[in-house]
Amino acid sequence: MSEDVTSEEVNGVPCDKMFGAIAKVRQDGDLAQFRFSARNEWVEGTASRSSIYEWHGMGGDHTHVEQFSFEADHPTLGHGHGPTPQEYVLHALAACITAGIATGAAARNIAVHKISSQATADIDVRGVLGVDPDVRKGFSNVDIQFDIDADCDDAQKDALLAGGAKYSAVFDMLANPTEVNISRNGS
Numbered sequence: 001m002s003e004d005v006t007s008e009e010v011n012g013v014p015c016d017k018m019f020g021a022i023a024k025v026r027q028d029g030d031l032a033q034f035r036f037s038a039r040n041e042w043v044e045g046t047a048s049r050s051s052i053y054e055w056h057g058m059g060g061d062h063t064h065v066e067q068f069s070f071e072a073d074h075p076t077l078g079h080g081h082g083p084t085p086q087e088y089v090l091h092a093l094a095a096c097i098t099a100g101i102a103t104g105a106a107a108r109n110i111a112v113h114k115i116s117s118q119a120t121a122d123i124d125v126r127g128v129l130g131v132d133p134d135v136r137k138g139f140s141n142v143d144i145q146f147d148i149d150a151d152c153d154d155a156q157k158d159a160l161l162a163g164g165a166k167y168s169a170v171f172d173m174l175a176n177p178t179e180v181n182i183s184r185n186g187s
Contacts, residue, residue, distance in 0.1 A: 092170045
C-alpha cells in the first residue's frame with residue numbers, strides 16, 4: 001500500500017489530478033479560492049427548485065458537464081415535490097465524508113469495495129413554525145454511521161473515516177459557525 005500513487009486511478013479517483021491540484025494549490029493559494037452557487041426558484045406552496053451549473057475554482061470559471069436540478073418541499077405543508085432542505089443537508093454531509101474516505105483511500109492505494117452510511121438528525125419543528133421562540137430552528141443533533149469495506153484493517157478504516165470528517169467542508173459547516181448573509185436583489 002504505497003502512498004506514492006500519482007499516475008493512475010484508484011477506486012475511480014484520478015490520483016494524478018488529485019495530487020497535481022494539491023501541488024498547484026500549495027504553490028499558489030489563490031487557486032484554492034472556490035465559489036459554488038445554486039439558483040433557486042419557488043414552485044408552489046413550500047416547494048422550490050434549485051439548479052446547479054456554474055462554479056469558480058483553480059483560477060477560473062467553469063460549468064458542470066450538465067446542469068443539475070433539485071426539488072425540495074416539506075412533508076406536512078407541501079405537495080411532495082421532493083425531499084426537505086434538511087434532508088439535502090444530510091445527503092450533503094454523507095456525500096462529502098464519503099468522498100473524503102474514497103480520496104483518502106486512493107491516496108494510500110487502498111482498494112475500496114463499498115462505502116455506505118446512514119445519516120439521521122433530530123429537529124423540533126416548534127422553532128421553525130414559530131410556536132416556541134426558544135426552540136432552535138435547526139438540527140439538535142446529527143448522527144452518521146459508516147460501513148467501509150476496503151482492503152485494510154479496522155485501524156486504517158477508522159483513520160479513513162476520521163480523515164473523511166476532518167477534511168469535509170460540509171462537516172465543518174455543520175460543526176462550526178458559518179457566516180451567512182441574506183439580502184434582496186437591488187437592496
